[in-house]
Amino acid sequence: MEAVYEKYFRGNLPHIWCPGCGNGIVMSAIARALDKLNYPQDDVLFISGIGCSSRMSGYMDLNTVHTAHGRALAFATGAKVCEPRLHVFVLMGDGDAAAIGGNHFIHACRRNIDMTAIVINNSIYGMTGGQFSPLTPTGKRATTAPYGSIDRAFNLVALAEGAGATYVARGDVFHAVQLTNLIVEAAEHKGFSVVEAVSTCPVSFGRYNDMPEPADMMLWLRDNTVTVQQAAKMSEEELADKIIIGKHYETEAVEYGDEMARLLARAKEAE
Amino acid sequence: MTSNVRLMQGNEACALGAIKAGASFFGGYPITPSTEIAEYIAREFPRLGRYFMQMEDEIASIGAMIGASMVGHKAFTATSGPGFSLMQELIGYAAVAEVPLVIINVMRFGPSTGLPTMPQSGDIMQARWGTHGDHSIIALSPSSVTEAYYATIRAFNLAEQYRTPVILLMDEKIGHLREGFDISNDPEPEIIDRNREHQGAYVPFAAGESGVPPFIPLGQGERYHFTGLTHGENGFYTADPDKVTAVMQRLCGKIEDHVDEIAEIELVDFDDADVTIIAYGAVARSAHDALLALRKKGVKAGMLRLKTIWPFHTAKVRELCAGKRLVAMPEMNMGQLSMIVRGALGNTPFLPINQANGQLIKPHTIEDAILAELAAMGGAR
Numbered sequence: 001m002e003a004v005y006e007k008y009f010r011g012n013l014p015h016i017w018c019p020g021c022g023n024g025i026v027m028s029a030i031a032r033a034l035d036k037l038n039y040p041q042d043d044v045l046f047i048s049g050i051g052c053s054s055r056m057s058g059y060m061d062l063n064t065v066h067t068a069h070g071r072a073l074a075f076a077t078g079a080k081v082c083e084p085r086l087h088v089f090v091l092m093g094d095g096d097a098a099a100i101g102g103n104h105f106i107h108a109c110r111r112n113i114d115m116t117a118i119v120i121n122n123s124i125y126g127m128t129g130g131q132f133s134p135l136t137p138t139g140k141r142a143t144t145a146p147y148g149s150i151d152r153a154f155n156l157v158a159l160a161e162g163a164g165a166t167y168v169a170r171g172d173v174f175h176a177v178q179l180t181n182l183i184v185e186a187a188e189h190k191g192f193s194v195v196e197a198v199s200t201c202p203v204s205f206g207r208y209n210d211m212p213e214p215a216d217m218m219l220w221l222r223d224n225t226v227t228v229q230q231a232a233k234m235s236e237e238e239l240a241d242k243i244i245i246g247k248h249y250e251t252e253a254v255e256y257g258d259e260m261a262r263l264l265a266r267a268k269e270a271e
Numbered sequence: 272m273t274s275n276v277r278l279m280q281g282n283e284a285c286a287l288g289a290i291k292a293g294a295s296f297f298g299g300y301p302i303t304p305s306t307e308i309a310e311y312i313a314r315e316f317p318r319l320g321r322y323f324m325q326m327e328d329e330i331a332s333i334g335a336m337i338g339a340s341m342v343g344h345k346a347f348t349a350t351s352g353p354g355f356s357l358m359q360e361l362i363g364y365a366a367v368a369e370v371p372l373v374i375i376n377v378m379r380f381g382p383s384t385g386l387p388t389m390p391q392s393g394d395i396m397q398a399r400w401g402t403h404g405d406h407s408i409i410a411l412s413p414s415s416v417t418e419a420y421y422a423t424i425r426a427f428n429l430a431e432q433y434r435t436p437v438i439l440l441m442d443e444k445i446g447h448l449r450e451g452f453d454i455s456n457d458p459e460p461e462i463i464d465r466n467r468e469h470q471g472a473y474v475p476f477a478a479g480e481s482g483v484p485p486f487i488p489l490g491q492g493e494r495y496h497f498t499g500l501t502h503g504e505n506g507f508y509t510a511d512p513d514k515v516t517a518v519m520q521r522l523c524g525k526i527e528d529h530v531d532e533i534a535e536i537e538l539v540d541f542d543d544a545d546v547t548i549i550a551y552g553a554v555a556r557s558a559h560d561a562l563l564a565l566r567k568k569g570v571k572a573g574m575l576r577l578k579t580i581w582p583f584h585t586a587k588v589r590e591l592c593a594g595k596r597l598v599a600m601p602e603m604n605m606g607q608l609s610m611i612v613r614g615a616l617g618n619t620p621f622l623p624i625n626q627a628n629g630q631l632i633k634p635h636t637i638e639d640a641i642l643a644e645l646a647a648m649g650g651a652r
């Protein structure tokens with residue numbers, strides 16, 4: 001394992017993440033996934049947004065871009081269309097992907113460009129100190145929802161599937177091995193793949209929601225996650241507060257880069 | 272003899288110029304009065320094996336352009352005021368991350384939806400200061416269809432040479448103007464590509480004397496990091512006050528210190544003139560007609576035409592206008608660049624002629640204003 005870290009981490013520590021943060025677990029899952037995928041590091045483009053989790057691009061020894069809040073997928077789209085040979089991973093937070101970047105998210109799903117979006121969902125804006133996001137469950141407390149959030153939350157996997165993503169999965173930081181495997185599967189899928197990684201923020205989310213210790217949040221994930229297979233046998237009431245993990249959806253569809261290549265060939269032929 | 276003259280629109284000339292300059296990625300969102308550029312590129316790029324993308328909004332457009340440029344493509348877009356406003360955050364990103372790109376802004380009347388889509392040179396200050404924080408920028412303003420072609424090529428060259436976003440501020444009146452276009456006897460324009468030359472190990476943001484770091488695109492064997500955070504030579508965040516000072520001075524200096532090379536000024540009937548008209552873009556055409564009319568009436572008028580808006584060559588404008596009896600500046604807005612010109616002129620008498628009503632400033636408006644001012648000053652000579 002040491003060797004994987006040595007290979008994929010730049011080693012420019014210290015990082016900015018708080019004790020108990022799940023970002024490191026996702027980062028190590030990505031490193032392990034890259035190791036399994038065995039892509040040359042020079043051929044991997046790793047693009048992140050803005051937020052705690054998006055600092056990850058600075059820590060990984062790849063071609064890395066730390067973009068602007070919400071815009072990672074837009075950057076990635078231009079890069080991937082121009083250089084289809086690159087393996088593109090896009091790392092975002094929940095506010096980043098689903099709020100300010102929501103428009104880019106649904107359109108990236110619709111285009112079905114061959115890249116993998118990993119959305120770390122810690123249910124909160126961590127870097128700004130704990131404001132609710134579109135993925136904060138209704139009723140949970142945040143600094144801007146001191147009485148509990150009245151907003152309805154997105155179901156990100158349903159949103160991704162509805163918008164046209166062709167591989168959609170959800171993992172979490174308690175089940176790190178499964179998360180690694182889902183990232184591998186998503187990367188190997190041809191088309192736009194989305195992996196939601198449910199994560200922990202004891203400092204800015206757990207503290208306001210009766211889970212102040214890192215272990216509290218881990219236990220919450222352990223006790224409230226069910227697999228896609230288990231969920232299929234459960235009633236709606238039983239699933240009310242559950243996080244359904246595993247591969248949710250996979251289909252084949254025309255990939256944007258392939259279609260672009262065909263368009264160019266067609267246009268040249270017409271000369 | 273066959274004629275090579277074609278009837279061409281300013282917007283088409285821009286698209287043609289972008290193709291000539293080697294642009295290979297266009298990311299855009301439809302907006303009048305710029306759409307002819309996207310339409311032309313959508314038709315021509317696939318035949319040339321280049322990439323046209325219609326994005327979900329202008330923010331995605333500039334984001335995709337930055338991504339394309341980072342992996343080594345010359346990227347551009349065409350937009351207008353409202354879209355240009357949406358791009359502002361990422362213009363700052365491209366400035367600090369030193370990513371070349373070209374934004375063709377066919378300016379329309381604002382603020383907001385304004386008068387779609389009548390002309391106004393309304394984005395002069397937005398081009399300079401629309402994004403937050405200190406930075407420098409390059410903006411060009413063509414006055415004819417042929418110049419739109421060459422200015423677009425120059426915009427790409429400057430973007431690559433200085434690793435910066437470059438804005439082509441084109442008046443709607445030039446974008447939609449159709450006039451004769453014949454470059455068949457012109458010399459082949461110089462095309463500048465990004466400099467990859469470096470010595471020793473590649474340090475991504477280490478600049479030599481030019482102030483511009485060499486650019487190895489991402490994915491070509493040099494694994495490094497781009498960020499919008501203030502960063503040192505290695506590309507990683509720094510808050511060290513000395514390093515931050517050095518970065519800020521270099522980012523602004525790489526453009527401002529080369530104002531002599533970047534800022535192009537055209538002088539028309541200038542040397543013997545005692546009345547100078549400063550103009551740019553479409554208004555310079557009216558200014559030229561006004562100049563001829565004034566000369567017929569015995570007023571020695573000349574024109575200083577700003578082909579480059581930013582960086583503004585304060586020292587040169589001051590020097591050229593020193594001793595003039597009157598400097599007049601017609602501008603199709605409530606007074607944007609005239610604020611800068613006034614500062615450059617010192618004690619030289621200055622007459623801003625502003626019109627923001629959706630109409631091109633007509634020659635006689637300029638002529639009448641100058642004659643009235645001269646009369647007030649003590650009679651036309």
